[in-house]
Amino acid sequence: MNHLTTKEILQYVDGTILNGERTRVVDHLEVCARCRKELEFQRALGRIARQTPLETASTQLKERVMERVVPGKQHPWLQKVINNLGNVLAMAVVLGILGYALSTPTAWKSPEQPAVITDVLKTYSDLYGQAQQYLKTQSAKMQSTRVSTSSTGSERLILLTFLSLIILIAIDGLVVRTIMRARL
């Protein structure tokens, strides 16, 4: 006896078998135990495949999607700082080292030091001096507290970091944004 093909059995299971074929398949199933067994096996496979539990997406998926499609409202300046946090931190570290060098008078007057570095340090020192002078003037005007004539190392570092932030914002505003606008 010729058994039913897998295609015929699956079409019968899915209910997509053509009417003309259907009678022949039904007749065969009545007399063939092996094909009936195969039919039941295929039906069971389909039933379990449909009942297989769905995979669950992580709970963060929705948050991440929503964050991308509807970004949360934040202060623009805060967003700017966050976006440039890496640069700001890197610059702060560099300036910290420079600040340390400046706070040690002999460090930047070393005869082995290349002239370029000495020039940069001097320029930076001048800027620092001007900023310090400006703050002193402002402080004196406000007559709030007495300004110390000799800043400590930590005060210098804070001032340098503050100065670096101003420079960074200026570079971002004048150079980076101009380039970005030109590209767009």
Added chain:
Amino acid sequence: MPKPDQEIIRRILAGEKRAFGELVDRHKDKAMTLALRMLKNREDAEEALQDAFVRAFHALPRFEWKASFSTWFYRIVYNVCATALGKKWGGVHISLDEEDEQNLDVPSEGAPPDVEYESKEFQLSVMEEVKKLPEMYAAVFTLFFVQDMSYEQIVEVTGLPPGTVKVRLFRARTMLRSAVAKRLGIRKEIAV
């Protein structure tokens, strides 16, 4: 009664962007099942799904109202996953007889093993073997059995010719049948 997807889409297009979260909640698990069956890796599937949702959001203004959101959205998920697979493999290779429906007319394999269809062993075997189906067959199989889609809908989602969809679904089912029968048959032999 749950709101139809179309109503949520109208709200989103009217400016209520946060309503998109409702669509994510509704479709994320079924879409995750499709993505995971195709990509076989949870991290890749999550990433693909995230990408698919974002793409769907930006494409919503072009949504065709005649189609169902799920069919439209699964097409995006399928395409994102297929692209990811293409990058991984350098393209999906199809065998020469893939398109030929005549190849389906083969006699059924030997008689299936004697198993209790309601047993945990049988159910577990099927569920585990479903996850092992090769990527290109898994997609069609999942759309048919999990998403409960018709051949026509699967053609719409995958963009594959109807003959290819039929052949892939047939192959997926015969592969599953063989794997489960082999697994249970071997266990029966060991038990004897």
